[in-house]
Amino acid sequence: MGTKHHENRLEYEETELRLGLPGGCLKREFSQTIDLKLNLNASMASSSSPHHQQEKITAKPPAKAQVVGWPPVRSFRKNTLAVQKDGSGGESGAAAAFIKVSLDGAPYLRKVDLKMYNSYQQLSEALGKMFTSSTIGDCGVKELMCESKLIDLLNGSDYVPTYQDKDGDWMLVGDVPWGMFVDSCKRLRIMKSSEAIGLGIVRFDCPFTQKTPRAVEKCKNRA
Amino acid sequence: MAYSFPEEVLEHVFSFLSSDRDRNAVSLVCKSWYDIERWCRRRVFVGNCYAVSPEIVIRRFPELRAVEMKGKPHFADFNLVPEGWGACAYPWIAAMAEAYPFLEEIRLKRMVVTDESLELISKSYKNFKVLVLTSCEGFTTDGLASIAANCRHLRELDLRESEVEDLSGHWLSHFPDSCTSLVSLNMSCLGSEVSFSALERLVARSPNLRTLRLNRAVPLERLANLIRRAPQLVELACKQLKALSGFWDVVPSYLPAMYSVCSGITSLNLSYAAIPSSDLVKLISQCQNLQRLWVLDYIEDSGLEALAASCKDLQELRVFPSDPFGAEPNVSLTEQGLVSVSEGCPKLESVLYFCRQMSNAALIAIAKNRPNFIRFRLCIIDPQAPDYLTLEPLDAGFGAIVENCKELRRLSMTGLLTDRVFKYIGSHAKKLEMLSIAFAGDSDLGLHHVLSGCDSLRKLEIRDCPFGDKALLANAAKLETMRSLWMSSCSVSFGACKLLAQKMPRLNVEVIDERGPPDSRPEDCSVERVYVYRTVASRRRLDMPDFVWTLDEDSSLRYS
Numbered sequence: 001m002g003t004k005h006h007e008n009r010l011e012y013e014e015t016e017l018r019l020g021l022p023g024g025c026l027k028r029e030f031s032q033t034i035d036l037k038l039n040l041n042a043s044m045a046s047s048s049s050p051h052h053q054q055e056k057i058t059a060k061p062p063a064k065a066q067v068v069g070w071p072p073v074r075s076f077r078k079n080t081l082a083v084q085k086d087g088s089g090g091e092s093g094a095a096a097a098f099i100k101v102s103l104d105g106a107p108y109l110r111k112v113d114l115k116m117y118n119s120y121q122q123l124s125e126a127l128g129k130m131f132t133s134s135t136i137g138d139c140g141v142k143e144l145m146c147e148s149k150l151i152d153l154l155n156g157s158d159y160v161p162t163y164q165d166k167d168g169d170w171m172l173v174g175d176v177p178w179g180m181f182v183d184s185c186k187r188l189r190i191m192k193s194s195e196a197i198g199l200g201i202v203r204f205d206c207p208f209t210q211k212t213p214r215a216v217e218k219c220k221n222r223a
Numbered sequence: 224m225a226y227s228f229p230e231e232v233l234e235h236v237f238s239f240l241s242s243d244r245d246r247n248a249v250s251l252v253c254k255s256w257y258d259i260e261r262w263c264r265r266r267v268f269v270g271n272c273y274a275v276s277p278e279i280v281i282r283r284f285p286e287l288r289a290v291e292m293k294g295k296p297h298f299a300d301f302n303l304v305p306e307g308w309g310a311c312a313y314p315w316i317a318a319m320a321e322a323y324p325f326l327e328e329i330r331l332k333r334m335v336v337t338d339e340s341l342e343l344i345s346k347s348y349k350n351f352k353v354l355v356l357t358s359c360e361g362f363t364t365d366g367l368a369s370i371a372a373n374c375r376h377l378r379e380l381d382l383r384e385s386e387v388e389d390l391s392g393h394w395l396s397h398f399p400d401s402c403t404s405l406v407s408l409n410m411s412c413l414g415s416e417v418s419f420s421a422l423e424r425l426v427a428r429s430p431n432l433r434t435l436r437l438n439r440a441v442p443l444e445r446l447a448n449l450i451r452r453a454p455q456l457v458e459l460a461c462k463q464l465k466a467l468s469g470f471w472d473v474v475p476s477y478l479p480a481m482y483s484v485c486s487g488i489t490s491l492n493l494s495y496a497a498i499p500s501s502d503l504v505k506l507i508s509q510c511q512n513l514q515r516l517w518v519l520d521y522i523e524d525s526g527l528e529a530l531a532a533s534c535k536d537l538q539e540l541r542v543f544p545s546d547p548f549g550a551e552p553n554v555s556l557t558e559q560g561l562v563s564v565s566e567g568c569p570k571l572e573s574v575l576y577f578c579r580q581m582s583n584a585a586l587i588a589i590a591k592n593r594p595n596f597i598r599f600r601l602c603i604i605d606p607q608a609p610d611y612l613t614l615e616p617l618d619a620g621f622g623a624i625v626e627n628c629k630e631l632r633r634l635s636m637t638g639l640l641t642d643r644v645f646k647y648i649g650s651h652a653k654k655l656e657m658l659s660i661a662f663a664g665d666s667d668l669g670l671h672h673v674l675s676g677c678d679s680l681r682k683l684e685i686r687d688c689p690f691g692d693k694a695l696l697a698n699a700a701k702l703e704t705m706r707s708l709w710m711s712s713c714s715v716s717f718g719a720c721k722l723l724a725q726k727m728p729r730l731n732v733e734v735i736d737e738r739g740p741p742d743s744r745p746e747d748c749s750v751e752r753v754y755v756y757r758t759v760a761s762r763r764r765l766d767m768p769d770f771v772w773t774l775d776e777d778s779s780l781r782y783s
Contacts, residue, residue, distance in 0.1 A: 074300045
C-alpha cells in the first residue's frame with residue numbers, strides 16, 4: 001500500500017499539474033505527531049495524525065483519549081453527561097468540563113477540558129503547549145515561541161492566570177484545591193499583570209507551582 | 224408556450240412545489256418562469272451562509288416567509304474549528320429585518336447568534352412563529368426573554384444543543400398570558416432552573432403543545448402533572464430522568480397517565496439520562512409507536528434486543544457513549560445490539576451508533592438485513608480498530624453497506640480502513656451526499672476514488688487521513704459541484720491550496736492555520752486545515768479572523 005501502487009495505476013499522473021512529493025516539512029510532522037501521541041499532555045494545537053502507513057500505533061496509549069475532537073461527541077454533550085461508575089447508583093459528576101481559555105495578546109480562544117488534568121501543574125504544561133505553537137502577535141509576546149519560556153512566563157510575574165467562577169467573579173488560579181477549581185471554573189483568562197492589578201486581582205506568588213496562600217480580592221468584573 | 228397560462232395560474236401551480244430542487248428546476252425553464260417563481264417562493268434553505276450574500280438572496284426572493292441556514296462546518300461540533308471562525312447571524316438578521324417584515328420562520332444551525340440578533344428578530348416580524356437554533360451559541364437567556372415577550376404568535380421555540388449563557392430562569396415568565404400558540408418547546412440545553420409553575424401555566428394554556436423538551440431533573444409528581452395537562456404530547460424528553468429508576472414500583476397511581484402518553488410517543492430523547500437498561504426496556508416497551516429513539520449505551524445489547532421486539536415502527540436510532548474516554552467498556556453494548564435492531568426493525572433507515580468493537584461479519588449482516596438505510600454512522604471508540612474477530616480492516620463490512628444500501632445518503636466510518644473501502648464507496652455509493660472520514664485510508668488514491676466516483680456527493684469532511692495534493696487537484700472541478708470539503712490534519716500543502724484557488728475562481732479556499740501566515744512556511748508544508756466551498760457571494764468574506772486566509776485569483780494571500 002502506498003505510493004508505489006498508486007503510481008502504477010493512476011491516470012492522473014498525466015494531469016497538467018505536477019507536484020513534488022511532500023517535502024521534509026511533512027515528514028517532520030508525522031514523526032512529531034508520534035512523539036506527541038506518547039506525551040501524556042493534551043495539545044490542542046497538534047495536528048496529530050496518529051495514522052501513518054507503516055507506523056500504525058498498535059498500543060492503546062492513554063494519550064489517544066486526548067486527540068482533539070475524538071471520539072466525535074459534542075462538547076455540549078460531554079459537559080452534561082453524568083457518568084455512572086460501577087453501578088454504584090451515584091453520579092460521579094460530568095464526564096467533561098470544557099471551558100474557554102484566552103491569552104491576552106493571542107488572537108484566538110481555545111477550549112480545554114479541565115477533567116483531562118489532575119493538577120495545576122498539568123494544566124500549566126498543557127496551556128504552555130497550546131499557546132506556543134502559534135504566533136501571538138505584536139503585544140510584546142513574540143518571545144513566547146518556546147514552551148519552557150511560556151511556562152516560565154506563566155510562573156513569572158508578567159502574566160496572571162485568572163478564572164471566572166460560577167458566581168461570575170474573577171479569581172486567581174491556584175487558590176483553591178484542584179477539584180474545587182475544576183467544579184467552579186467557567187472560563188480561564190491569562191491576563192497581563194498590569195491589567196490584573198488594575199482590576200484589583202492582586203498576586204504575590206506564582207499560583208501554579210507554589211501553595212503559599214496569598215490575599216486575593218474578589219472583584220465582580222466581567223472581562 | 225410560457226405565455227399560454229396567466230401568471231396567476233402558474234403561481235398557483237408552483238405553490239404545490241415544496242422541494243427546493245423542483246423550484247430550482249422550474250426557475251431554469253425560461254425567464255418568465257424564473258420571475259414568477261422567485262416572487263412566489265416562500266421558503267429558502269442556505270446550506271452555507273458564506274455561499275451567498277444576504278443581498279443576493281433578498282434581491283432574488285423578495286417575499287420569503289421562512290429562512291433556514293447553516294454556518295460552521297460540521298466538524299466544528301468536535302472542536303476542530305477554532306473559536307471565532309465566523310458564521311455570525313447578525314448580518315443576515317439585520318438585512319432580513321428590513322427586507323422581510325412578514326418573515327415567520329428562522330432556522331439556524333451552527334451559527335453565532337447574539338442577544339442583539341434575537342431582540343431584532345423579536346421586534347421586526349409581526350407574525351413571527353418559529354425559531355429553531357440548533358448547535359448555536361453567543362446568546363443568553365436575556366435574548367430568549369425578548370423572544371418570549373415580543374413574539375405574540377410564537378409556535379415553536381427550539382434551542383436544541385445550543386450553548387446558551389444562562390443568566391436566569393425567569394425568561395420563561397416573559398411569555399404573556401395571552402400566548403397560547405405554543406406547539407413545540409425545547410429548552411433542554413439550558414442549565415438553570417426555570418420556574419416550574421411558570422412552565423406548568425404555559426403548558427396548561429397551550430392546547431397545541433405537542434413537543435416538550437425540558438432541562439434539569441424533573442421531580443416525578445411534577446412530570447406527571449405536566450403530562451396530564453398535555454395529553455397531546457408526542458415528543459417528550461427530560462434531561463435527568465432520575466425519577467424513572469424505581470418509578471414502576473413506587474408510584475402506580477401515575478402509571479396510567481404515563482402509559483396513555485407512551486403509546487402516543489413517536490420520538491424519545493433519553494440521551495442525557497443515566498437510566499439502567501431494565502428501566503429503559505420497561506419504558507420503551509410501552510412506546511410501541513416509537514419512530515425515533517436517542518439513548519445512551521446503558522441500553523446495552525439486551526435493551527436493543529427488546530427494542531427490536533417491541534418497536535416495529537422504529538426509523539431512527541442513535542446510541543451515544545456514556546463513557547467516551549474510558550479505556551475499558553463500562554457497559555455491555557457491542558455490535559450485536561445493532562445487528563438485533565437491524566433484524567427486528569424493518570423501517571429502520573437512520574442509525575448513529577457508538578461502540579467499542581465491530582466485525583465485518585456484523586456489518587455484512589446489518590447490510591443484508593437493512594438495504595433501506597439512508598443514514599449510517601458508525602463510531603468505534605478506537606478509531607483504527609480492526610475487525611475484532613479476524614483483525615482485518617473493516618473494508619469488506621463497509622463495502623457491503625454501500626453495495627446493499629443503494630439509497631444511502633449519509634455515511635460516517637471508523638475503524639481500520641484502507642484505500643480499498645474508498646474504491647467500494649466510489650463504485651457503489653452513487654446516492655451518497657455526505658461522507659465523514661477519520662483516521663482512514665493509505666494514500667491519495669482513497670480520496671480520488673471518492674471524488675471521482677460519488678456522483679451525488681455534496682459534503683465531504685476528512686480528518687487525519689494521508690490524503691494530499693494529487694487527488695485534490697485532479698478532482699478540482701468536482702469541488703464546484705459540492706457544497707463543501709473539509710480537510711484537517713491531512714497532507715494538503717499550501718502550494719496546492721494556492722493552485723486550487725487559482726484554478727477554481729468560484730471556490731473559496733480557506734486555509735485555517737493557527738501557526739501564523741502560511742506563506743511564512745515552505746509551500747510544500749501541510750496546512751492544518753483547509754475548508755473549500757463554492758460561493759456566488761461577490762466578495763470573499765470580510766469577517767475572517769486572524770487564523771484564516773483565503774486566496775484571491777492571483778493567488779495572493781488575503782487577510783481579513
